[in-house]
Amino acid sequence: MSKIVRKTMLVSALMASLYSLAAIAVQDQAIPDDAIGLSKTSVYDVPEPAVTEYGEADAGTVGKRAERSYMTAPPMIPHTTKDMLPIRQDFNLCKDCHVQPALIGEKITKGLPVPAPASHYVDVKEGQLYMGRWNCTQCHAPQAKVSPLVKNTFKKPGGK
Ligand code: HEC
Ligand code: HEC
Incomplete structure:
Protein backbone atom coordinates (compact mmCIF):
# COMPACT_ATOMS: atom_id res chain seq x y z
CA MET A 1 0.00 0.00 0.00
CA SER A 2 1.39 3.37 -0.92
CA LYS A 3 1.96 5.96 1.76
CA ILE A 4 -0.60 8.30 0.24
CA VAL A 5 -3.37 5.65 0.09
CA ARG A 6 -2.74 4.70 3.72
CA LYS A 7 -2.95 8.34 4.73
CA THR A 8 -6.25 8.80 2.87
CA MET A 9 -7.73 5.69 4.53
CA LEU A 10 -6.70 6.97 7.92
CA VAL A 11 -8.23 10.34 7.30
CA SER A 12 -11.54 8.88 6.10
CA ALA A 13 -11.70 6.51 9.08
CA LEU A 14 -11.16 9.47 11.35
CA MET A 15 -13.84 11.52 9.56
CA ALA A 16 -16.33 8.65 9.83
CA SER A 17 -15.83 8.35 13.57
CA LEU A 18 -16.11 12.12 13.98
CA TYR A 19 -19.42 12.10 12.09
CA SER A 20 -20.89 9.37 14.25
CA LEU A 21 -19.72 11.20 17.37
CA ALA A 22 -21.52 14.30 16.13
CA ALA A 23 -24.66 12.24 15.47
CA ILE A 24 -24.62 10.91 19.04
CA ALA A 25 -24.16 14.44 20.40
CA VAL A 26 -27.21 15.63 18.39
CA GLN A 27 -29.30 12.70 19.63
CA ASP A 28 -28.48 13.66 23.22
CA GLN A 29 -29.78 17.19 22.79
CA ALA A 30 -33.50 16.47 23.13
CA ILE A 31 -35.68 19.55 22.45
CA PRO A 32 -38.12 20.07 25.35
CA ASP A 33 -41.85 19.68 24.50
CA ASP A 34 -42.54 23.35 25.19
CA ALA A 35 -39.83 24.61 22.85
CA ILE A 36 -40.96 22.89 19.66
CA GLY A 37 -43.84 25.04 18.44
CA LEU A 38 -44.62 28.76 18.64
CA SER A 39 -46.85 28.08 21.66
CA LYS A 40 -45.22 28.49 25.06
CA THR A 41 -46.86 25.28 26.26
CA SER A 42 -45.99 21.66 25.61
CA VAL A 43 -46.94 20.32 22.19
CA TYR A 44 -48.90 17.63 24.04
CA ASP A 45 -51.20 20.26 25.61
CA VAL A 46 -54.39 21.21 23.82
CA PRO A 47 -54.46 25.01 24.19
CA GLU A 48 -57.73 26.86 24.59
CA PRO A 49 -57.32 30.24 22.93
CA ALA A 50 -59.60 33.07 24.08
C1 HEC B 1 -76.61 49.17 6.82
C2 HEC B 1 -75.58 49.54 5.89
C3 HEC B 1 -74.31 48.69 5.85
C4 HEC B 1 -74.21 47.34 5.65
C5 HEC B 1 -75.32 46.31 5.48
C6 HEC B 1 -72.80 47.05 5.58
N1 HEC B 1 -72.07 48.19 5.78
FE1 HEC B 1 -70.05 48.38 5.74
N2 HEC B 1 -70.19 50.32 6.34
C7 HEC B 1 -71.35 51.01 6.49
C8 HEC B 1 -71.05 52.34 7.03
C9 HEC B 1 -72.07 53.41 7.35
C10 HEC B 1 -69.64 52.40 7.16
C11 HEC B 1 -68.80 53.56 7.74
C12 HEC B 1 -68.40 53.24 9.13
C13 HEC B 1 -69.59 53.27 10.09
O1 HEC B 1 -70.05 54.34 10.41
O2 HEC B 1 -70.06 52.17 10.46
C14 HEC B 1 -69.13 51.12 6.71
C15 HEC B 1 -67.81 50.79 6.66
C16 HEC B 1 -67.31 49.65 6.02
C17 HEC B 1 -65.92 49.42 5.67
C18 HEC B 1 -64.74 50.34 5.95
C19 HEC B 1 -64.32 51.09 4.71
C20 HEC B 1 -63.08 51.92 4.93
O3 HEC B 1 -62.68 52.59 3.98
O4 HEC B 1 -62.50 51.90 6.01
C21 HEC B 1 -65.85 48.18 5.08
C22 HEC B 1 -64.62 47.50 4.53
C23 HEC B 1 -67.19 47.65 5.06
N3 HEC B 1 -68.05 48.57 5.64
C24 HEC B 1 -67.53 46.42 4.55
C25 HEC B 1 -68.77 45.83 4.68
C26 HEC B 1 -69.06 44.46 4.38
C27 HEC B 1 -68.06 43.44 3.86
C28 HEC B 1 -70.38 44.26 4.65
C29 HEC B 1 -71.17 42.98 4.58
C30 HEC B 1 -70.68 41.89 5.45
C31 HEC B 1 -70.92 45.54 5.08
N4 HEC B 1 -69.91 46.45 5.10
C32 HEC B 1 -72.27 45.78 5.36
C33 HEC B 1 -72.61 50.54 6.20
C34 HEC B 1 -72.95 49.22 5.95
C1 HEC C 1 -60.80 40.46 -4.09
C2 HEC C 1 -60.78 41.21 -2.87
C3 HEC C 1 -61.97 42.10 -2.57
C4 HEC C 1 -63.30 41.78 -2.59
C5 HEC C 1 -63.95 40.44 -2.92
C6 HEC C 1 -64.00 42.96 -2.18
N1 HEC C 1 -63.11 43.97 -1.92
FE1 HEC C 1 -63.55 45.85 -1.27
N2 HEC C 1 -61.61 46.35 -1.36
C7 HEC C 1 -60.57 45.50 -1.69
C8 HEC C 1 -59.32 46.25 -1.69
C9 HEC C 1 -57.96 45.68 -2.00
C10 HEC C 1 -59.65 47.58 -1.35
C11 HEC C 1 -58.71 48.76 -1.27
C12 HEC C 1 -58.67 49.34 -2.65
C13 HEC C 1 -57.80 50.51 -2.81
O1 HEC C 1 -57.18 50.97 -1.85
O2 HEC C 1 -57.75 50.98 -3.95
C14 HEC C 1 -61.08 47.61 -1.13
C15 HEC C 1 -61.79 48.74 -0.74
C16 HEC C 1 -63.12 48.72 -0.34
C17 HEC C 1 -63.80 49.81 0.33
C18 HEC C 1 -63.17 51.14 0.78
C19 HEC C 1 -63.26 52.20 -0.25
C20 HEC C 1 -62.57 53.46 0.23
O3 HEC C 1 -62.67 54.45 -0.48
O4 HEC C 1 -61.93 53.47 1.29
C21 HEC C 1 -65.09 49.41 0.54
C22 HEC C 1 -66.18 50.17 1.22
C23 HEC C 1 -65.21 48.08 -0.01
N3 HEC C 1 -64.00 47.70 -0.55
C24 HEC C 1 -66.37 47.33 0.02
C25 HEC C 1 -66.50 46.06 -0.54
C26 HEC C 1 -67.75 45.35 -0.63
C27 HEC C 1 -69.08 45.85 -0.11
C28 HEC C 1 -67.48 44.16 -1.24
C29 HEC C 1 -68.48 43.10 -1.65
C30 HEC C 1 -69.56 43.51 -2.51
C31 HEC C 1 -66.04 44.12 -1.51
N4 HEC C 1 -65.50 45.31 -1.09
C32 HEC C 1 -65.39 43.06 -2.07
C33 HEC C 1 -60.67 44.18 -1.98
C34 HEC C 1 -61.85 43.49 -2.14
Missing part, protein backbone atom coordinates in the same frame (compact mmCIF):
# COMPACT_ATOMS: atom_id res chain seq x y z
CA VAL A 51 -62.85 33.28 22.15
CA THR A 52 -62.66 35.99 19.49
CA GLU A 53 -65.34 38.58 20.10
CA TYR A 54 -66.07 40.90 17.25
CA GLY A 55 -67.28 44.46 17.72
CA GLU A 56 -71.04 44.85 18.01
CA ALA A 57 -71.40 48.40 16.72
CA ASP A 58 -74.09 48.63 14.04
CA ALA A 59 -73.14 49.81 10.59
CA GLY A 60 -73.46 53.57 10.45
CA THR A 61 -72.78 54.13 14.15
CA VAL A 62 -68.99 53.69 14.09
CA GLY A 63 -68.07 56.71 12.04
CA LYS A 64 -64.41 55.72 12.35
CA ARG A 65 -62.40 53.81 9.77
CA ALA A 66 -59.66 51.41 10.75
CA GLU A 67 -56.12 52.29 9.80
CA ARG A 68 -55.02 50.34 6.74
CA SER A 69 -52.22 47.85 7.25
CA TYR A 70 -50.57 49.03 4.08
CA MET A 71 -51.46 50.90 0.91
CA THR A 72 -54.02 48.96 -1.22
CA ALA A 73 -54.84 46.62 1.70
CA PRO A 74 -58.57 45.85 1.80
CA PRO A 75 -59.89 47.94 4.70
CA MET A 76 -61.19 46.10 7.76
CA ILE A 77 -64.91 46.17 8.47
CA PRO A 78 -65.38 48.55 11.43
CA HIS A 79 -69.03 47.57 12.14
CA THR A 80 -70.72 44.32 13.09
CA THR A 81 -71.41 41.73 10.40
CA LYS A 82 -74.07 40.03 12.55
CA ASP A 83 -76.93 38.68 10.42
CA MET A 84 -75.04 39.65 7.23
CA LEU A 85 -73.03 36.46 6.84
CA PRO A 86 -72.63 34.15 5.10
CA ILE A 87 -72.95 35.99 1.81
CA ARG A 88 -74.80 33.86 -0.71
CA GLN A 89 -75.65 34.10 -4.36
CA ASP A 90 -79.04 35.59 -3.48
CA PHE A 91 -78.08 37.33 -0.23
CA ASN A 92 -75.62 40.21 0.02
CA LEU A 93 -76.48 43.00 2.44
CA CYS A 94 -73.01 44.55 2.08
CA LYS A 95 -73.78 45.35 -1.50
CA ASP A 96 -77.06 47.06 -0.60
CA CYS A 97 -75.21 49.67 1.50
CA HIS A 98 -71.84 49.88 -0.18
CA VAL A 99 -72.62 49.83 -3.88
CA GLN A 100 -72.93 53.62 -4.08
CA PRO A 101 -71.14 54.68 -7.25
CA ALA A 102 -72.53 58.21 -6.97
CA LEU A 103 -70.70 58.66 -3.66
CA ILE A 104 -67.25 57.76 -5.03
CA GLY A 105 -64.98 60.75 -4.54
CA GLU A 106 -67.53 62.56 -2.36
CA LYS A 107 -66.76 63.57 1.22
CA ILE A 108 -68.01 60.77 3.45
CA THR A 109 -69.85 62.01 6.52
CA LYS A 110 -70.52 59.99 9.62
CA GLY A 111 -73.25 57.42 9.13
CA LEU A 112 -72.85 57.22 5.38
CA PRO A 113 -71.47 53.96 3.97
CA VAL A 114 -68.06 54.27 2.36
CA PRO A 115 -68.73 53.56 -1.32
CA ALA A 116 -67.08 50.46 -2.79
CA PRO A 117 -64.28 51.88 -4.97
CA ALA A 118 -64.24 51.99 -8.77
CA SER A 119 -62.12 48.82 -8.92
CA HIS A 120 -65.14 46.84 -7.64
CA TYR A 121 -67.39 47.51 -10.64
CA VAL A 122 -67.63 46.31 -14.19
CA ASP A 123 -69.25 49.62 -14.99
CA VAL A 124 -69.03 52.36 -12.37
CA LYS A 125 -71.60 54.63 -14.02
CA GLU A 126 -74.15 51.84 -14.08
CA GLY A 127 -73.15 50.74 -10.57
CA GLN A 128 -72.73 47.23 -11.89
CA LEU A 129 -70.65 45.25 -9.38
CA TYR A 130 -67.96 42.95 -10.75
CA MET A 131 -69.00 39.45 -9.67
CA GLY A 132 -65.41 38.60 -8.68
CA ARG A 133 -66.02 41.02 -5.78
CA TRP A 134 -69.33 39.48 -4.71
CA ASN A 135 -67.92 37.65 -1.72
CA CYS A 136 -66.87 40.78 0.21
CA THR A 137 -65.58 38.91 3.27
CA GLN A 138 -63.10 37.01 1.14
CA CYS A 139 -61.03 40.20 1.38
CA HIS A 140 -62.66 42.39 4.05
CA ALA A 141 -62.56 41.05 7.59
CA PRO A 142 -64.39 42.27 10.68
CA GLN A 143 -62.42 43.60 13.65
CA ALA A 144 -61.95 42.10 17.07
CA LYS A 145 -59.92 43.26 20.05
CA VAL A 146 -57.49 40.41 20.67
CA SER A 147 -53.89 40.27 21.72
CA PRO A 148 -52.01 38.26 19.12
CA LEU A 149 -50.46 34.98 20.28
CA VAL A 150 -47.38 35.78 18.24
CA LYS A 151 -46.40 39.41 17.66
CA ASN A 152 -46.46 40.45 14.02
CA THR A 153 -43.32 42.30 13.04
CA PHE A 154 -44.59 43.23 9.58
CA LYS A 155 -44.01 46.89 8.78
CA LYS A 156 -45.74 48.67 5.96
CA PRO A 157 -43.31 49.66 3.24
CA GLY A 158 -41.99 53.13 3.99
CA GLY A 159 -43.51 52.96 7.50
CA LYS A 160 -41.65 53.50 10.76
Whole structure:
Protein backbone atom coordinates (compact mmCIF):
# COMPACT_ATOMS: atom_id res chain seq x y z
CA MET A 1 0.00 0.00 0.00
CA SER A 2 1.39 3.37 -0.92
CA LYS A 3 1.96 5.96 1.76
CA ILE A 4 -0.60 8.30 0.24
CA VAL A 5 -3.37 5.65 0.09
CA ARG A 6 -2.74 4.70 3.72
CA LYS A 7 -2.95 8.34 4.73
CA THR A 8 -6.25 8.80 2.87
CA MET A 9 -7.73 5.69 4.53
CA LEU A 10 -6.70 6.97 7.92
CA VAL A 11 -8.23 10.34 7.30
CA SER A 12 -11.54 8.88 6.10
CA ALA A 13 -11.70 6.51 9.08
CA LEU A 14 -11.16 9.47 11.35
CA MET A 15 -13.84 11.52 9.56
CA ALA A 16 -16.33 8.65 9.83
CA SER A 17 -15.83 8.35 13.57
CA LEU A 18 -16.11 12.12 13.98
CA TYR A 19 -19.42 12.10 12.09
CA SER A 20 -20.89 9.37 14.25
CA LEU A 21 -19.72 11.20 17.37
CA ALA A 22 -21.52 14.30 16.13
CA ALA A 23 -24.66 12.24 15.47
CA ILE A 24 -24.62 10.91 19.04
CA ALA A 25 -24.16 14.44 20.40
CA VAL A 26 -27.21 15.63 18.39
CA GLN A 27 -29.30 12.70 19.63
CA ASP A 28 -28.48 13.66 23.22
CA GLN A 29 -29.78 17.19 22.79
CA ALA A 30 -33.50 16.47 23.13
CA ILE A 31 -35.68 19.55 22.45
CA PRO A 32 -38.12 20.07 25.35
CA ASP A 33 -41.85 19.68 24.50
CA ASP A 34 -42.54 23.35 25.19
CA ALA A 35 -39.83 24.61 22.85
CA ILE A 36 -40.96 22.89 19.66
CA GLY A 37 -43.84 25.04 18.44
CA LEU A 38 -44.62 28.76 18.64
CA SER A 39 -46.85 28.08 21.66
CA LYS A 40 -45.22 28.49 25.06
CA THR A 41 -46.86 25.28 26.26
CA SER A 42 -45.99 21.66 25.61
CA VAL A 43 -46.94 20.32 22.19
CA TYR A 44 -48.90 17.63 24.04
CA ASP A 45 -51.20 20.26 25.61
CA VAL A 46 -54.39 21.21 23.82
CA PRO A 47 -54.46 25.01 24.19
CA GLU A 48 -57.73 26.86 24.59
CA PRO A 49 -57.32 30.24 22.93
CA ALA A 50 -59.60 33.07 24.08
CA VAL A 51 -62.85 33.28 22.15
CA THR A 52 -62.66 35.99 19.49
CA GLU A 53 -65.34 38.58 20.10
CA TYR A 54 -66.07 40.90 17.25
CA GLY A 55 -67.28 44.46 17.72
CA GLU A 56 -71.04 44.85 18.01
CA ALA A 57 -71.40 48.40 16.72
CA ASP A 58 -74.09 48.63 14.04
CA ALA A 59 -73.14 49.81 10.59
CA GLY A 60 -73.46 53.57 10.45
CA THR A 61 -72.78 54.13 14.15
CA VAL A 62 -68.99 53.69 14.09
CA GLY A 63 -68.07 56.71 12.04
CA LYS A 64 -64.41 55.72 12.35
CA ARG A 65 -62.40 53.81 9.77
CA ALA A 66 -59.66 51.41 10.75
CA GLU A 67 -56.12 52.29 9.80
CA ARG A 68 -55.02 50.34 6.74
CA SER A 69 -52.22 47.85 7.25
CA TYR A 70 -50.57 49.03 4.08
CA MET A 71 -51.46 50.90 0.91
CA THR A 72 -54.02 48.96 -1.22
CA ALA A 73 -54.84 46.62 1.70
CA PRO A 74 -58.57 45.85 1.80
CA PRO A 75 -59.89 47.94 4.70
CA MET A 76 -61.19 46.10 7.76
CA ILE A 77 -64.91 46.17 8.47
CA PRO A 78 -65.38 48.55 11.43
CA HIS A 79 -69.03 47.57 12.14
CA THR A 80 -70.72 44.32 13.09
CA THR A 81 -71.41 41.73 10.40
CA LYS A 82 -74.07 40.03 12.55
CA ASP A 83 -76.93 38.68 10.42
CA MET A 84 -75.04 39.65 7.23
CA LEU A 85 -73.03 36.46 6.84
CA PRO A 86 -72.63 34.15 5.10
CA ILE A 87 -72.95 35.99 1.81
CA ARG A 88 -74.80 33.86 -0.71
CA GLN A 89 -75.65 34.10 -4.36
CA ASP A 90 -79.04 35.59 -3.48
CA PHE A 91 -78.08 37.33 -0.23
CA ASN A 92 -75.62 40.21 0.02
CA LEU A 93 -76.48 43.00 2.44
CA CYS A 94 -73.01 44.55 2.08
CA LYS A 95 -73.78 45.35 -1.50
CA ASP A 96 -77.06 47.06 -0.60
CA CYS A 97 -75.21 49.67 1.50
CA HIS A 98 -71.84 49.88 -0.18
CA VAL A 99 -72.62 49.83 -3.88
CA GLN A 100 -72.93 53.62 -4.08
CA PRO A 101 -71.14 54.68 -7.25
CA ALA A 102 -72.53 58.21 -6.97
CA LEU A 103 -70.70 58.66 -3.66
CA ILE A 104 -67.25 57.76 -5.03
CA GLY A 105 -64.98 60.75 -4.54
CA GLU A 106 -67.53 62.56 -2.36
CA LYS A 107 -66.76 63.57 1.22
CA ILE A 108 -68.01 60.77 3.45
CA THR A 109 -69.85 62.01 6.52
CA LYS A 110 -70.52 59.99 9.62
CA GLY A 111 -73.25 57.42 9.13
CA LEU A 112 -72.85 57.22 5.38
CA PRO A 113 -71.47 53.96 3.97
CA VAL A 114 -68.06 54.27 2.36
CA PRO A 115 -68.73 53.56 -1.32
CA ALA A 116 -67.08 50.46 -2.79
CA PRO A 117 -64.28 51.88 -4.97
CA ALA A 118 -64.24 51.99 -8.77
CA SER A 119 -62.12 48.82 -8.92
CA HIS A 120 -65.14 46.84 -7.64
CA TYR A 121 -67.39 47.51 -10.64
CA VAL A 122 -67.63 46.31 -14.19
CA ASP A 123 -69.25 49.62 -14.99
CA VAL A 124 -69.03 52.36 -12.37
CA LYS A 125 -71.60 54.63 -14.02
CA GLU A 126 -74.15 51.84 -14.08
CA GLY A 127 -73.15 50.74 -10.57
CA GLN A 128 -72.73 47.23 -11.89
CA LEU A 129 -70.65 45.25 -9.38
CA TYR A 130 -67.96 42.95 -10.75
CA MET A 131 -69.00 39.45 -9.67
CA GLY A 132 -65.41 38.60 -8.68
CA ARG A 133 -66.02 41.02 -5.78
CA TRP A 134 -69.33 39.48 -4.71
CA ASN A 135 -67.92 37.65 -1.72
CA CYS A 136 -66.87 40.78 0.21
CA THR A 137 -65.58 38.91 3.27
CA GLN A 138 -63.10 37.01 1.14
CA CYS A 139 -61.03 40.20 1.38
CA HIS A 140 -62.66 42.39 4.05
CA ALA A 141 -62.56 41.05 7.59
CA PRO A 142 -64.39 42.27 10.68
CA GLN A 143 -62.42 43.60 13.65
CA ALA A 144 -61.95 42.10 17.07
CA LYS A 145 -59.92 43.26 20.05
CA VAL A 146 -57.49 40.41 20.67
CA SER A 147 -53.89 40.27 21.72
CA PRO A 148 -52.01 38.26 19.12
CA LEU A 149 -50.46 34.98 20.28
CA VAL A 150 -47.38 35.78 18.24
CA LYS A 151 -46.40 39.41 17.66
CA ASN A 152 -46.46 40.45 14.02
CA THR A 153 -43.32 42.30 13.04
CA PHE A 154 -44.59 43.23 9.58
CA LYS A 155 -44.01 46.89 8.78
CA LYS A 156 -45.74 48.67 5.96
CA PRO A 157 -43.31 49.66 3.24
CA GLY A 158 -41.99 53.13 3.99
CA GLY A 159 -43.51 52.96 7.50
CA LYS A 160 -41.65 53.50 10.76
C1 HEC B 1 -76.61 49.17 6.82
C2 HEC B 1 -75.58 49.54 5.89
C3 HEC B 1 -74.31 48.69 5.85
C4 HEC B 1 -74.21 47.34 5.65
C5 HEC B 1 -75.32 46.31 5.48
C6 HEC B 1 -72.80 47.05 5.58
N1 HEC B 1 -72.07 48.19 5.78
FE1 HEC B 1 -70.05 48.38 5.74
N2 HEC B 1 -70.19 50.32 6.34
C7 HEC B 1 -71.35 51.01 6.49
C8 HEC B 1 -71.05 52.34 7.03
C9 HEC B 1 -72.07 53.41 7.35
C10 HEC B 1 -69.64 52.40 7.16
C11 HEC B 1 -68.80 53.56 7.74
C12 HEC B 1 -68.40 53.24 9.13
C13 HEC B 1 -69.59 53.27 10.09
O1 HEC B 1 -70.05 54.34 10.41
O2 HEC B 1 -70.06 52.17 10.46
C14 HEC B 1 -69.13 51.12 6.71
C15 HEC B 1 -67.81 50.79 6.66
C16 HEC B 1 -67.31 49.65 6.02
C17 HEC B 1 -65.92 49.42 5.67
C18 HEC B 1 -64.74 50.34 5.95
C19 HEC B 1 -64.32 51.09 4.71
C20 HEC B 1 -63.08 51.92 4.93
O3 HEC B 1 -62.68 52.59 3.98
O4 HEC B 1 -62.50 51.90 6.01
C21 HEC B 1 -65.85 48.18 5.08
C22 HEC B 1 -64.62 47.50 4.53
C23 HEC B 1 -67.19 47.65 5.06
N3 HEC B 1 -68.05 48.57 5.64
C24 HEC B 1 -67.53 46.42 4.55
C25 HEC B 1 -68.77 45.83 4.68
C26 HEC B 1 -69.06 44.46 4.38
C27 HEC B 1 -68.06 43.44 3.86
C28 HEC B 1 -70.38 44.26 4.65
C29 HEC B 1 -71.17 42.98 4.58
C30 HEC B 1 -70.68 41.89 5.45
C31 HEC B 1 -70.92 45.54 5.08
N4 HEC B 1 -69.91 46.45 5.10
C32 HEC B 1 -72.27 45.78 5.36
C33 HEC B 1 -72.61 50.54 6.20
C34 HEC B 1 -72.95 49.22 5.95
C1 HEC C 1 -60.80 40.46 -4.09
C2 HEC C 1 -60.78 41.21 -2.87
C3 HEC C 1 -61.97 42.10 -2.57
C4 HEC C 1 -63.30 41.78 -2.59
C5 HEC C 1 -63.95 40.44 -2.92
C6 HEC C 1 -64.00 42.96 -2.18
N1 HEC C 1 -63.11 43.97 -1.92
FE1 HEC C 1 -63.55 45.85 -1.27
N2 HEC C 1 -61.61 46.35 -1.36
C7 HEC C 1 -60.57 45.50 -1.69
C8 HEC C 1 -59.32 46.25 -1.69
C9 HEC C 1 -57.96 45.68 -2.00
C10 HEC C 1 -59.65 47.58 -1.35
C11 HEC C 1 -58.71 48.76 -1.27
C12 HEC C 1 -58.67 49.34 -2.65
C13 HEC C 1 -57.80 50.51 -2.81
O1 HEC C 1 -57.18 50.97 -1.85
O2 HEC C 1 -57.75 50.98 -3.95
C14 HEC C 1 -61.08 47.61 -1.13
C15 HEC C 1 -61.79 48.74 -0.74
C16 HEC C 1 -63.12 48.72 -0.34
C17 HEC C 1 -63.80 49.81 0.33
C18 HEC C 1 -63.17 51.14 0.78
C19 HEC C 1 -63.26 52.20 -0.25
C20 HEC C 1 -62.57 53.46 0.23
O3 HEC C 1 -62.67 54.45 -0.48
O4 HEC C 1 -61.93 53.47 1.29
C21 HEC C 1 -65.09 49.41 0.54
C22 HEC C 1 -66.18 50.17 1.22
C23 HEC C 1 -65.21 48.08 -0.01
N3 HEC C 1 -64.00 47.70 -0.55
C24 HEC C 1 -66.37 47.33 0.02
C25 HEC C 1 -66.50 46.06 -0.54
C26 HEC C 1 -67.75 45.35 -0.63
C27 HEC C 1 -69.08 45.85 -0.11
C28 HEC C 1 -67.48 44.16 -1.24
C29 HEC C 1 -68.48 43.10 -1.65
C30 HEC C 1 -69.56 43.51 -2.51
C31 HEC C 1 -66.04 44.12 -1.51
N4 HEC C 1 -65.50 45.31 -1.09
C32 HEC C 1 -65.39 43.06 -2.07
C33 HEC C 1 -60.67 44.18 -1.98
C34 HEC C 1 -61.85 43.49 -2.14
